Amino acid sequence: MRIYLSRPHMSGQEELRVAEAFASNFIAPLGPQLDAFEASVRSYLGQDLHCVGLSSGSAALHLALRMAGVGTGDEVWISSMTFAGGIFPVNYLGAHPRFFDLSAASWTIDTDILAEELAKAAKENRLPKAIVPTDLYGQSVDLDPLEALAAQYGVRLILDSAESLGAAYLDGRKAGTGGDAAILSFNGNKIITTSGGGMLVTRHKAWADEARFLATQARDPAPHYEHSTVGYNYRLSNICAAIGLGQMEVLDARVARRREIFARYQSALSRPGLTFMPEPDGRHSTRWLTALIIDPEVTGVTREDIRLMLLEHQIESRPLWKPMHIQPLYAGAPYHGSGVDEGLFAHGLCLPSGSDMSDAQQDEVIDRVTARLDQGR
Ligand SMILES: *Cc1c(COP(=O)(O)O)cnc(C)c1O
Numbered sequence: 001m002r003i004y005l006s007r008p009h010m011s012g013q014e015e016l017r018v019a020e021a022f023a024s025n026f027i028a029p030l031g032p033q034l035d036a037f038e039a040s041v042r043s044y045l046g047q048d049l050h051c052v053g054l055s056s057g058s059a060a061l062h063l064a065l066r067m068a069g070v071g072t073g074d075e076v077w078i079s080s081m082t083f084a085g086g087i088f089p090v091n092y093l094g095a096h097p098r099f100f101d102l103s104a105a106s107w108t109i110d111t112d113i114l115a116e117e118l119a120k121a122a123k124e125n126r127l128p129k130a131i132v133p134t135d136l137y138g139q140s141v142d143l144d145p146l147e148a149l150a151a152q153y154g155v156r157l158i159l160d161s162a163e164s165l166g167a168a169y170l171d172g173r174k175a176g177t178g179g180d181a182a183i184l185s186f187n188g189n190k191i192i193t194t195s196g197g198g199m200l201v202t203r204h205k206a207w208a209d210e211a212r213f214l215a216t217q218a219r220d221p222a223p224h225y226e227h228s229t230v231g232y233n234y235r236l237s238n239i240c241a242a243i244g245l246g247q248m249e250v251l252d253a254r255v256a257r258r259r260e261i262f263a264r265y266q267s268a269l270s271r272p273g274l275t276f277m278p279e280p281d282g283r284h285s286t287r288w289l290t291a292l293i294i295d296p297e298v299t300g301v302t303r304e305d306i307r308l309m310l311l312e313h314q315i316e317s318r319p320l321w322k323p324m325h326i327q328p329l330y331a332g333a334p335y336h337g338s339g340v341d342e343g344l345f346a347h348g349l350c351l352p353s354g355s356d357m358s359d360a361q362q363d364e365v366i367d368r369v370t371a372r373l374d375q376g377r
Contacts (some may be wrong), residue, residue, distance in 0.1 A: 001160040002314040003365065006189040007168040009254065014246030021242040028218070033245060041165075041199060042185070045174050049201050050208030053236035053244075054215055057162040057185025057198035062089035063133070063214055063234065064181045064200055067133035067207045068130040068156035070095045075128040077117075079109045080161070080323040081341040082134040083118030085185070085322055086160045098128065099325040101337020102136070106280045107291075107344065111145040118153050130156040133358035135164035136321075137277060137350070138191070139287030140175040145280040146309045147178060155181045162198070164356070166191055166282040173284075176201050182242075186240075191238050191254050191288050192247035223367075255286045256266060257355040261362060262287035265351060268366045271373065275299030289350040291320055296347065301377040303349045311373050315365055 017366075021033045038051040045051075054060045062327035070076055076085060080099035086287060090097050100117075104108040133141040141159065142248050150157035157179030161167075165184050167175035177181040181204070200211050204217050218231025236244075236337070266276045266333035273295040295300045303319060310317050321343050325335035354366055 003316065003352045003357065003361050004354055005316045005318055005350060005352055007354045007356060008188050008193045008195070009250075009252040009354060013249055014243045017185050017242040017245045018239055021105070021239055022177060023062050023301060024252055026238045028238050029233075031241070034236055034238045034241040037194075037236075037241035038109045039198070039246040040245060041201070043176050044248065044251065045201065045227075047174075047177050049177060049203055050212045052200040052208050053241055054198045054200060054211075054214065054321075055236055056085065056196060056234075057160075057183050057187065058085035058089055059215070059232065059234040060183035060185075060198040061086060061158070061160065061201040062092055062232070063107050063211045064202070064207075065089055065095070065130060065132075066159045067094055067202075067204075068158060068180065069212055070129045073169050075126070076130050076132055077114070077128045078132040078324075079134040080318055080335060080337070081107075081136060081321050081344065082160065082324065083321055085092050085135055085163070086132070086162060086196055088137070095129065097330065097333055098322065099323070099330070099333060099337075100133075101334040101335070102340045102344070103142075104340050105128070105278060106139065106283070107136050107277055108139060108141040109146070110337060110340070111142050112151070115145070115149055118149055119153070124155055127153055127155055127164075128366045130158050132160055134157045134160040135162075135167065137291050138164050138167055139279065140164055140167050140169040140285070140287030141278070142280075143169045143173070143178045143252055145165040150179065158183070161185075161201075163190065163288045164179065164286055166251050166286045170282040172284075181207060182203060182286075186244055186247075191286050192244070193234065194244040194247065197236045197244065199236075221365050229328070254355045258287045258353060259376050261353055262290045264305065264362060265290050265366065269369060271299075274373075287353070289353045291344075291348055292351050293347045294349060295346065299373055303347050306369055306372055307349060310365070310368060315362075315368070316352060320344050320350060324365065
């Protein structure tokens with residue numbers, strides 16, 4: 001592969017930060033670099049929040065769901081169009097997902113459908129334990145109505161902000177600051193990376209304290225190992241956190257570059273039959289991945305035509321997430337919507353979007369896509 005979808009992009013400061021960790025011998029799951037990394041994300045998000053560095057975004061979601069009281073037989077209501085790591089923890093806890101469609105105007109969870117279903121569920125006394133909407137491809141969900149609904153029905157709201165660190169909602173409110181908690185991911189393909197890692201961000205101090213306890217094997221206070229509940233080995237390594245410190249320095253620059261890449265694609269590929277992911281007024285997406293829809297009726301070309309053509313030239317692109325309600329694993333799970341997400345999956349493509357991609361590389365992608373579209377059927 002010559003041009004990747006989204007590669008790690010170092011600032012140059014990471015090795016220095018890792019060297020500092022080595023110098024103090026904190027080659028451990030805890031240490032000063034982890035404390036500093038948590039503080040750095042907290043100060044970036046700019047609110048009275050608690051941040052717990054964890055080994056992955058999925059681990060963060062697992063802990064958040066447990067904090068929300070999710071257990072065997074409970075329902076968790078969740079965006080169908082998401083990544084596996086944003087849903088599997090529901091299964092870890094023996095709970096059942098109920099899937100929701102996206103709004104065509106934002107490609108984030110349709111809050112009208114959610115409101116209708118909450119009203120029905122409240123009447124029938126079968127409200128979910130938690131709602132988990134996904135900030136898709138770097139775009140914040142519609143936080144205000146979601147928080148209002150969560151409050152109205154007394155349901156926990158956990159935001160999957162794994163793809164949206166650096167994004168903003170209305171009035172500059174940062175993605176990752178809403179609900180009861182949000183989860184972040186620092187996996188290698190995310191906007192910034194610690195090679196692998198995640199974070200729980202919560203306004204509840206008790207949740208953060210409990211998450212730290214559970215993430216370090218649930219050791220009760222005692223000189224020996226004393227346990228009264230099941231825990232996990234989920235803390236972020238201090239070495240990985242050191243990488244994160246170098247990455248936080250360039251987060252805003254990375255967002256700006258990804259947005260620039262999106263805008264360049266959008267203007268170069270503006271033609272009938274191509275629709276780029278919308279950005280509703282007031283929302284500031286990170287444009288983590290440039291996502292667009294290719295209408296085969298209009299263009300005479302399918303998403304797969306484009307993807308396979310790019311692959312022949314060692315250029316990586318990828319279909320949008322396959323909605324969970326049409327995954328074999330979740331066959332038969334309840335779903336509410338009209339299939340907006342199914343349409344996005346059928347015709348949607350993510351183009352190479354890494355912040356380290358050069359203009360010349362992007363021009364090559366644009367030229368090849370344009371040539372294929374001109375060729376038509
Ligand atoms: C990346 C991602 C996660 C989880 O991330 P990991 O750190 O890989 O566990 C969860 N949800 C979404 C939507 C993601 O894109």
